[in-house]
Amino acid sequence: RAAELLGFLDLAALAHHPAAGLPFGMLKRVELARALASSPRLLLVDEPASGLNHEEVATLAKLLRAIRDSRGATVLLVEHHMGLVMQVSDKVVVLDFGRKIAEGSPADVQRNPDVIRAYLGTDERVGAEAR
Template sequence: MAVSTNPLLSVRDVTVRFGGIVALDGVSFDVAQGQVCGLIGPNGAGKTTLFNCLSRLYAYQSGDILFEGQSITALPTHRIAALGLGRTFQNLAMFRTLPVRDNIMIGAHARSSAGFVASALRLPFVGAEERRLRERADQIMTYLDLSAVADRPAGDLPFGTQKRVEMGRALAADPKLLLLDEPAAGLNHEELSDLGRLITDVRDRLKITVLLVEHHMSLVMGVSDHIVALNFGRKIAEGSPAEIQQHPEVIAAYLGTPAHATADAPRETAHV
């Protein structure tokens, strides 16, 4: 795996307030191209808030977010997918009554060149465009082992399969950066192992950089090249998985004990 020295994503002193609550407090970090970067922290640490800032669902009161060196602060939400950011959600975001193929094709429409008027008038090139998107959806279903359920309503499938459908929708937009928001939630042990292999394959074979929010520490430590830890909206640590496992503030955040009490207690790092 080759990691670029130029960051694909740069988060610069981002602060988010909801009334008197500070959800993010001057958070800064980079994600290098070619990485799987894990974003960890206890519940309420600000992880999903940061994802919502990256997706332009939330505004931030100060700071900046750069993607490939370009600020996304002023971009409207509908431009984010076309820019090269794909995302999954904690709570499945799909059209439950539509077939799997259609759900994935919806993701591919972010890269469609056919506008609303051309599609409504069914201009000649629109049919060719739809065939291209369908072929792209079929490729992704083959990659994710979803071809057998291509014509079934997504909402009728097992939860773990629905998770793969949502990832397929995100991949259909050909993202440069894939934001995975707790993709392991609700998965069994076998599905968790398959997910770990899939994330590393997305990085290595598809050449897509991944930013991963996850509570399953075994998954995060197993697939991440770099990890950023948040607590109460602040960045408390970043580094390699080995460095994060030994970091006293990270241990304290997860165990609920003062950092100085855990600094000399390596046995407790197994819980991180």
């Protein structure tokens, strides 16, 4: 089982290396392997893109989709990296200070005025200057 998971997460070549010496992006994949070892039906991942570079986030997105599609697990993703959220999610729930402000498909949520206001802000002066 461990060897299969290491292969799935592209870690097989590192099977005999101590995790403590691995780069940060690889450690994130080791954590996914640990979580998947119990064959969960629900996998909660909290801020997995934190500290990852662009290439590592792209790899993470592929892995999360593969977990969802081929392992039969529901992935509950808590994340501030909106690019990752929009790439891997079928449904998005947006919170603003603990209050739900939107729920729906990634495309719908991206267009939601409350989400835009909460995450991009508004500048009332811009509207006033345009008049």
